Structures are given as structure tokens and as C-alpha cells.
Amino acid sequence: AQKITQTQPGMFVQEKEAVTLDCTYDTSDPSYGLFWYKQPSSGEMIFLIYQGSYDQQNATEGRYSLNFQKARKSANLVISASQLGDSAMYFCAMRLYVSSGSARQLTFGSGTQLTVLP
């Protein structure tokens, strides 16, 4: 079964600085997608960025970029120029593109609580 590991329960960053949130994954399947979601204190899950296992370039979405290192099985999220509104829980997730079963669905890591300091 696939597994997602986020080893940083909590992180602090100064406003306007960049921060990297770590994510490693474990699967033997060649076809998968990696996702990052943000969950503010309001509880809503907000999709941030997606990377497919066959994508040649690292994904970017505004201030978010995904540092995809396939050989290391890591998919770290980089947030540039942190803002106070970035304070939230961040989840890394993976989905296998297989034909059936729960493995087709998102598997989430345990999350990293990011706090941006003024």
C-alpha cells in the first residue's frame, strides 16, 4: 500500500521568507499523482498544487512550487515570500492511477502546521 510521510509536525517561518515543507512517499507503482492541500483554521481543505509522476518539470502555482525528486521519492512544497495568511495545516497526498480499489483514491500524510511570524 502507498504511504505518505510528513516528518515536520510544526514549522515556523518569518513573514516574506521562503519555507519548504517536506513530504516523502512510498509506492512501487510508476503512475501516480502528488497533491498539496492547505487547511486553514476554518477547516476547509484548499487544493494548492499537483504533480504527476511522468511530468518532466516541477509544478508551480503562483508562490507555490513543488520540488519533485522522483529518485528520492520526495515532493516538497516550497512557499516563497510567506504571508501571514499562509499560516495553516498543510497536507501532502498521493493517488495511484490504478484500475480499482481504494489505492485509486487520495492517501494523506499527517500534516505540517505552518506558522508565519510577523
Added chain:
Amino acid sequence: DVKVTQSSRYLVKRTGEKVFLECVQDMDHENMFWYRQDPGLGLRLIYFSYDVKMKEKGDIPEGYSVSREKKERFSLILESASTNQTSMYLCASRAGAVLSRNSYEQYFGPGTRLTVT
């Protein structure tokens, strides 16, 4: 604007009660999901459905059942609530397989915080 709604933000039930959590999406999505979220464990998949009346077990289905009689509605049922089912429950939906990056995104509801006493 895409929308997933859940019937309650907060719910308090007694042990042994039958509990219904309702989820409705207005995006005509084929796939719907129920997760529970607990501190330090992230989100864990309880059940999912890829079509009306179709359902599959997720990673932690024990103690739960689901119903999908209409495409837009997916219900989670706790037949006999127990204190270890106190948690945040999140519903999500996703479009079927389409050759588009956006098709892989899951949209989440606001969550229901259930307390079983």
C-alpha cells in the same frame, strides 16, 4: 463556483445512537468520498462512491456504512455511535476520469465535527 456542503458543522450524539452525516455537491461529480480527520493521523478514507448506488470501502470502513441514492448526495451512517468515532468528518467530490489536470482535484466540504458522549 464549486460547492460541497455538509449538513452540520457541529454535532453531539450519545453512544449507541444512529448518526447520519449528509453531503451534497452541485458539480455533477461522479466520485464522492468520506474521510475522518484526527490529529497526527491526517485524513483517512472511510468509504467512497464512483457512481449512484456504487460504493467501495476505504481504509477504515469498520463501524460505518454509506448510501448514495442520487448522484449529488452521499450519506455517511454510524449505525451505533461510539466514543472512538468522535472526529472531524470531511466529505469530498471529484469528477470522473478526464484528460485534464484539473480533473484530478478533489473538492472538500467544510467538515462536520462530531462528538460522541
